[in-house]
Amino acid sequence: xxxxxxxxxxxxxxxxxxxxxxxxxxxxxxxxxxxxxxxxxxxxxxxxxxxxxxxxxxxxxxxxxxxxxxxxxxxxxxxxxxxxxxxxxxxxxxxxxxxxxxxxxxxxxxxxxxxxxxxxxxxxxxxxxxxxxxxxxxxxxxxxxxxxxxxxxxxxxxxxxxxxxxxxxxxxxxxxxxxxxxxxxxxxxxxxxxxxxxxxxxxxxxxxxxxxxxxxxxxxxxxxxxxxxxxxxxxxxxxxxxxxxxxxxxxxxxxxxxxxxxxxxxxxxxxxxxxxxxxxxxxxxxxxxxxxxxxxxxxxxxxxxxxxxxxxxxxxxxxxxxxxxxxxxxxxxxxxxxxxxxxxxxxxxxxxxxxxxxxxxxxxxxxxxxxxxxxxxxxxxxxxxxxxxxxxxxxxxxxxxxxxxxx
Amino acid sequence: xxxxxxxxxxxxxxxxxxxxxxxxxxxxxxxxxxxxxxxxxxxxxxxxxxxxxxxxxxxxxxxxxxxxxxxxxxxxxxxxxxxxxxxxxxxxxxxxxxxxxxxxxxxxxxxxxxxxxxxxxxxxxxxxxxxxxxxxxxxxxxxxxxxxxxxxxxxxxxxxxxxxxxxxxxxxxxxxx
Numbered sequence: 001x002x003x004x005x006x007x008x009x010x011x012x013x014x015x016x017x018x019x020x021x022x023x024x025x026x027x028x029x030x031x032x033x034x035x036x037x038x039x040x041x042x043x044x045x046x047x048x049x050x051x052x053x054x055x056x057x058x059x060x061x062x063x064x065x066x067x068x069x070x071x072x073x074x075x076x077x078x079x080x081x082x083x084x085x086x087x088x089x090x091x092x093x094x095x096x097x098x099x100x101x102x103x104x105x106x107x108x109x110x111x112x113x114x115x116x117x118x119x120x121x122x123x124x125x126x127x128x129x130x131x132x133x134x135x136x137x138x139x140x141x142x143x144x145x146x147x148x149x150x151x152x153x154x155x156x157x158x159x160x161x162x163x164x165x166x167x168x169x170x171x172x173x174x175x176x177x178x179x180x181x182x183x184x185x186x187x188x189x190x191x192x193x194x195x196x197x198x199x200x201x202x203x204x205x206x207x208x209x210x211x212x213x214x215x216x217x218x219x220x221x222x223x224x225x226x227x228x229x230x231x232x233x234x235x236x237x238x239x240x241x242x243x244x245x246x247x248x249x250x251x252x253x254x255x256x257x258x259x260x261x262x263x264x265x266x267x268x269x270x271x272x273x274x275x276x277x278x279x280x281x282x283x284x285x286x287x288x289x290x291x292x293x294x295x296x297x298x299x300x301x302x303x304x305x306x307x308x309x310x311x312x313x314x315x316x317x318x319x320x321x322x323x324x325x326x327x328x329x330x331x332x333x334x335x336x337x338x339x340x341x342x343x344x345x346x347x348x349x350x351x352x353x354x355x356x357x358x359x360x361x362x363x364x365x366x367x368x369x370x371x372x373x374x375x376x377x378x379x380x381x382x383x384x385x386x387x388x389x390x391x392x393x394x395x396x397x398x399x400x401x402x403x404x405x406x407x
Numbered sequence: 408x409x410x411x412x413x414x415x416x417x418x419x420x421x422x423x424x425x426x427x428x429x430x431x432x433x434x435x436x437x438x439x440x441x442x443x444x445x446x447x448x449x450x451x452x453x454x455x456x457x458x459x460x461x462x463x464x465x466x467x468x469x470x471x472x473x474x475x476x477x478x479x480x481x482x483x484x485x486x487x488x489x490x491x492x493x494x495x496x497x498x499x500x501x502x503x504x505x506x507x508x509x510x511x512x513x514x515x516x517x518x519x520x521x522x523x524x525x526x527x528x529x530x531x532x533x534x535x536x537x538x539x540x541x542x543x544x545x546x547x548x549x550x551x552x553x554x555x556x557x558x559x560x561x562x563x564x565x566x567x568x569x570x571x572x573x574x575x576x577x578x579x580x581x582x583x584x
Contacts, residue, residue: 006539007487011475013535014495014528020564021528062517064507081511087520120524121502 022122025059030125033063033114037133041281044140045226047076047100050109052130054093054116056086061119065095066127067112072103072137072225086116102225104139104237104284108132138280139241140226168202175201208308209269210247210254212240213327215313215320217260219288221341232314235339237283239312239382248276256282260289260317269307308333310388314340315379316361321368324377335391336372338381340365413513418456420500425452428471428493435486436478444474452497459504468494483543488536492529499525 031054038049054063067080076098084093099109110133115126167182174187177197185199214236221231230238244254248271255269256279265282267275309332313320327334344358369379378391429448433440440448451467471494503521 005476005481006483006543007479007481008472008476009539010483010487010532010536011472011491011494013532014491015498017528017531018495018498062506064511066508077512079508079510079512081507083507083511083514083517085514085516085520117506121506 018120018122022118022120025061025119025122027057027059027116027118027123027125029057031056031060031116033130035112035130035133037109037135040134041136041138041277042101043138044101044104047098048109048135049096049098050112050133051094051096052112052114054084054086054095054114055091056089056093056116058090059118060086060116061121062086062117063093063095064115064117064127065097065112067097067099067110070107072101072105072107073109074100074102076100087119099135101135101137102227103223104137104234106134106136106285109135136281136284138277138284139237170203172201172203174198208247208252210243210252211269211307211309212243212254212256213309213311213323214240214256214258214265214283214286215260215311215315215317216258216286217289217320218314218316220314220316221344229343230341232316232339232341232344233286233288235341235382236312236314237286239337239339240283241280243310244279245276248272254279258282258286259323260320262287262289308335311336312339312382314338315365315369316340318368321372321377324372325375328376334377335388336377336379337388338369338379340381413511413518414509417459417500417504417509417513421456421459421497421504422449422452424493424497424500425449425455425467428490428497431486431490431493432471432475432479435480435484435490436474437480438478455497455501456504459501459509464498464501468498483536483540488533491532491536495528495532496525499528 033052033054035050035052038051040048042048050067052063052065054060056063063084063086065082065084067075069075069080080097082095082097084095086093095114097112101107110130112130113127114130115124115128117124174190175198177186177191177199181199185201187198187200190198216233216236219231219233221234222229223231223234240256244256247254251271253269253271254275256265256267258265263285265285267279267282309327311320311324311327311334313324313336315321315336315338321336324334324336373379380388380391425448429440429445429452432448433445448467448471451463451470454461454463455467457463475490499521503518506517
């Protein structure tokens, strides 16, 4: 009995049983995994589901999917490993991994590995690499609101009080009745007192055109995703989304220009949910430019006047400030929003010379901002809701005042 | 199943099974294992516990089988059964651990299935051990029928293995061609 060694027969028996069992349960067909991604466009902080569906054969035992998380991805389960029990079932088995995006931008989900095991793990298909799926994470607009109407409304119908008198809601003055005036506008107390018909005149309500200009030439700071500290570009992109969403909800037309970026965005002014979605996707595509911006570059606007230009910039590049001055000289109402995060350039406790260099640069920056403000460009720091209220109010007052025009 | 339990318990099972097998081997051998031998087997078991998806488990089994063949008397004692069960546990635990990366926290259903498989294999091994012991202690003339039956079973298994192993596997790209 086995070389006269029955003990060897006993010793090898488990392996013989496992070998026979494995070979008998050998898979006859290699299953195919179909991979899908729930949503290809999500907002920061939102999640989508990556799923792989496999129709198991009769002898498939388990299916394993492993996904790597990127810097801006959070997986559920956190380890990114899902094992599905495929034994005793012929129905399709779906493995799901929830992917949460913590930062705006265009990226991908995966790559993932999928392996399928037979009984005892004796036969394995894979692990095969599943191609990454594209995922666009649009910025989650920062909380923003303003009660101040935009200056220079020049459209057709909107909620901003224009400088033109006509049919509207905002009271302008009481004036004598003219042919064509609506009877419900007659101001009876004044009419009775003066003996002649008077009407309450109003300003027309119109929409305005807002052009958001985003400076992507610098990205200062360290980003911790949607729940942590932002960089200057994070602040700029999220503020741009917030301003666009705010004005579009009021019925105004919003356009977008980016400069000093890898791919310049030029989105013409429009309104509506579809346009907001386009604008947010353009913002998600913004990448920090490396070439910088030359002073002589023309402002990429195509705005004839009458609208509001909101420039979002950390103002570390003199060329960006020069752009703002150039726009003002074109009779445009320009507002510069400072997106440099708080605390940038503070003592880091590591390199005193770097801290000193930052202090010098910030002092230079202050001087540059002062000179730009002297040119008539208001500069306001981005601090969320109400950030630009006062500046918009001032701009509205200034719009009604006489001014010197360079010819 | 808790995320910490599966990797820790599967590694503990692998090392414990290896140590158990080494202890049985040391007790069954004509001369006890030297310290170097114990360290050698323990190290192989530990490597297999750390990297179950590698080939680290195989050298342990080969070395163990060779040492048993050379240094253990051919008698059929309970130690042979214990060694076989330890080796079966060692092999099963490594196979289960290599199912997914060890960061995987485990799943109760899959863990239960692997335990059930090990129980079936252990039961089969115990039955074979009992049969072998019965045959070993019976007179030579009375072994003809059991040997004939065992031979028929072996031939049947060999045929089954051959036919199963030569069976083709349909590739996904073969569909519809």
